Amino acid sequence: MAEAERQGRLQSLYTEAEQAYARKDWTRTIELLQQVLAIDGKYKDALQRLDQAIRQRRLEQLRARVKQATPFIIAIMALAVIVMGTWRYWTDINAFLLHLMPAAMPSSAWTPTPGEEAVKEFLITKEGRPTVTVKPGTTITATVDEIVPIKVEASTAYQEQQKTLSFTWYSCRAGSSPVLRRIGNPEMLYVAPSEPGPDCIRVVVEKGGMPLDTEKIFVDVQR
Numbered sequence: 001m002a003e004a005e006r007q008g009r010l011q012s013l014y015t016e017a018e019q020a021y022a023r024k025d026w027t028r029t030i031e032l033l034q035q036v037l038a039i040d041g042k043y044k045d046a047l048q049r050l051d052q053a054i055r056q057r058r059l060e061q062l063r064a065r066v067k068q069a070t071p072f073i074i075a076i077m078a079l080a081v082i083v084m085g086t087w088r089y090w091t092d093i094n095a096f097l098l099h100l101m102p103a104a105m106p107s108s109a110w111t112p113t114p115g116e117e118a119v120k121e122f123l124i125t126k127e128g129r130p131t132v133t134v135k136p137g138t139t140i141t142a143t144v145d146e147i148v149p150i151k152v153e154a155s156t157a158y159q160e161q162q163k164t165l166s167f168t169w170y171s172c173r174a175g176s177s178p179v180l181r182r183i184g185n186p187e188m189l190y191v192a193p194s195e196p197g198p199d200c201i202r203v204v205v206e207k208g209g210m211p212l213d214t215e216k217i218f219v220d221v222q223r
Contacts, residue, residue: 010036010043021049026057034183041180050181054166058209118165118205118213120155124148136215142192143222152186152203158212162186165207172200192221 017032033050036043117136124132124140126148133153134140142148154162163184171179173193180188190201202216 006039010039013039014044014046017046017049021053024056026053026060029053030057037181037183038185041182047178047181051178054206054209117155117215118158119152119203119215121153122215122217123151123153125151134217136217139218139220141220141222142190144192144194144196146192148190148192150188150190150201152205154186154205158205161207165205165212166209168204168206170202170204172198172202190219192219196221196223 013032013036017029017036020026020028020032030050030053033046033053036046037050041047119136122134122136122138124134126132126146132140140148152167154165158165165186166181166183167186167188168181169179169188170176171190182188186203188203193199199219199221200216201219202214204214205212
């Protein structure tokens with residue numbers, strides 16, 4: 001794709017995403033911004049807009065689920081008051097409600113995080129060397145300014161869902177701002193800092209805005 005064509009495509013997708021954002025069509029906004037970031041991971045504020053749209057969609061979904069469950073919760077409260085006889089036992093009633101609320105809410109709103117971690121291991125590839133598999137918490141070495149391709153290997157429980165997962169990458173030296181976010185693509189290029197010293201690479205795995213796992217590896221940056 002020629003550069004002029006590429007920039008035109010990016011602007012067209014971004015403009016359409018802005019329009020979808022303005023009318024609060026969060027699903028369409030997310031789809032369009034994902035396309036933008038697939039072409040250029042640092043285009044304008046697409047990454048920040050995507051994060052906002054995901055949060056807004058998640059908030060709307062939660063509101064809808066609570067609204068759907070409210071009549072049942074009220075009925076449970078009334079029953080609890082009748083059974084316990086008086087509002088003096090509000091602490092006991094509250095505990096009772098917290099125990100019953102998962103049954104009152106739609107199952108999708110109360111899906112527990114699976115016990116198995118989403119991130120199984122990291123695949124490290126350096127030029128001219130075979131790919132190395134490392135576990136989370138492992139320390140790797142890199143020279144200053146070296147570019148290191150890194151990929152997340154999802155655990156068995158998540159391999160079939162990988163295309164729908166969001167992988168957000170962070171670097172300790174870069175601070176709390178994401179270095180890169182990829183939807184359905186668990187790969188990134190880590191650029192080692194220009195000064196030697198410790199660093200780390202952290203990935204947060206999400207599905208529909210809900211965090212599933214966060215893991216990191218450490219980097220010993222050398223000259």
